[in-house]
Amino acid sequence: MxxxxxxxxxxxxxxxxxxxxxxxxxxxxxxxxxxxxxxxxxxxxxQDRTYISKVSDLTTDSGSVLLCLKVKAVEGFVGSRGKVLKILFADDTGIIEASFFNTYATFVHNFTSGRRVLAYGSIKPDYMTGRPSLVHPEITFLQTNETVTTEEFLTPIYSSxxxxxxxxxxxxxxxxxxxxxxxxxxxxxxxxxxxxxxxxxxxxxxxxxxxxxxxxxxxxxxxxxxxxxxxxxxxxxxxxxx
Structure with missing residues (x-):
C-alpha cells in the first residue's frame, strides 16, 4: 500500500x-x-463512445457520434487536387456520406461494398446539400459476424x-x-x-x-x-x- x-x-x-x-x-x-x-x-x-447512434436521428448539431455502418458505395476522390475521399455508408435507418482527407491506397481498398465498420466522428452539414455528414471519422473495420461492443466509460482527451x-x-x-x-x-x-x-x-x-x-x-x-x-x-x- x-x-x-x-x-x-x-x-x-x-x-x-x-x-x-x-x-x-x-x-x-x-x-x-x-x-x-x-x-x-x-x-x-x-468523447462518448458508450452508445451507437442511428443515422435517422442525426442532425447537423449532433456533434461527435459513434455509428455502426455498412459501406454502400465508394464515390471516389473529389476536390481540385483529388485529395478528399467520399464514401456512402448506411445503417437500417438511412444513408450518410463521409469525407476523408489525405488518405492512402491501402486504406481505400478496405472499403468493399457491404463491409461493416464502426465509425466515430464529427457530424457537419454537407457543403452542397446541407445534410448531416461525417467528417474524417475514425474507422474500425468489423468482421462479418463480429459483435459490436461499446465502451463502459467516457473516453478521456488529454493535453498532449x-x-x-x-x-x-x-x-x-x-x-x-x-x-x-x-x-x-x-x-x-x-x-x-x-x-x-x-x-x-x-x-x-x-x-x-x-x-x-x-x-x-x-x-x-x-x-x-x-x-x-x-x-x-x-x-x-x-x-x-x-
Whole structure:
C-alpha cells in the first residue's frame, strides 16, 4: 500500500510498464515526471463512445457520434487536387456520406461494398446539400459476424505534445490508475469530514473515466462530483498549512 504522497512523487514515470525513453521524454515535456504528476494530469474533455447512434436521428448539431455502418458505395476522390475521399455508408435507418482527407491506397481498398465498420466522428452539414455528414471519422473495420461492443466509460482527451498520441497517453495513465487501485492512496480526511463518501483514489479514477449521463449530454470534468471531492481535500490541506 502507498502510505504517503511522497512515495508516488518519487516513482519516476520511466518505471511504469511500457514507458520507454521516448515516451518518458514526451511526458517530461508536459511537466509529468512522477506517478503523482501522471494521475493528476486530468482530461480537459471526453468523447462518448458508450452508445451507437442511428443515422435517422442525426442532425447537423449532433456533434461527435459513434455509428455502426455498412459501406454502400465508394464515390471516389473529389476536390481540385483529388485529395478528399467520399464514401456512402448506411445503417437500417438511412444513408450518410463521409469525407476523408489525405488518405492512402491501402486504406481505400478496405472499403468493399457491404463491409461493416464502426465509425466515430464529427457530424457537419454537407457543403452542397446541407445534410448531416461525417467528417474524417475514425474507422474500425468489423468482421462479418463480429459483435459490436461499446465502451463502459467516457473516453478521456488529454493535453498532449508532439510524439505522444492520445492512445499512448491513455494507456500510460491507465497503468498508473491501476496501480493506485491495487495500492490506494492514504486517506487524509476522516470519514465524518468526507461528505462525498468517495475515497481519493476512486475520485481520481472517476475524473479520468466517468460514466456517461443517462441522456448522454456532454460532461465537463470540473463539474464532476469526483473532481469536487479532490478540490475539497486540496482546500482543507491549504487551510491546514495556513
Amino acid at each position: 502507498i502510505t504517503s504522497d511522497a512515495q508516488i512523487k518519487n516513482i519516476d514515470v520511466s518505471n511504469l510498464k511500457g514507458v520507454g525513453p521516448k515516451i518518458s521524454s514526451s511526458l517530461n515535456r508536459l511537466k509529468i515526471f512522477s506517478l503523482f504528476d501522471l494521475i493528476f494530469h486530468f482530461p480537459f474533455r471526453y 505534445t508532439e510524439g505522444l498520441g492520445q492512445a499512448i497517453l491513455r494507456k500510460t495513465i491507465k497503468t498508473a490508475l491501476d496501480l493506485i487501485q491495487k495500492a490506494p492512496l492514504p486517506e487524509i480526511l476522516p470519514q465524518n469530514l468526507n461528505p462525498y463518501g468517495m475515497s481519493l483514489s476512486d475520485a481520481i479514477k472517476d475524473v479520468h473515466y466517468p460514466h456517461p449521463q443517462s441522456d448522454h449530454t456532454p460532461i465537463v470534468p470540473q463539474k464532476l462530483t469526483s473532481f469536487e471531492r479532490i478540490c475539497y481535500e486540496e482546500l482543507i490541506a491549504y487551510q491546514l498549512c495556513l
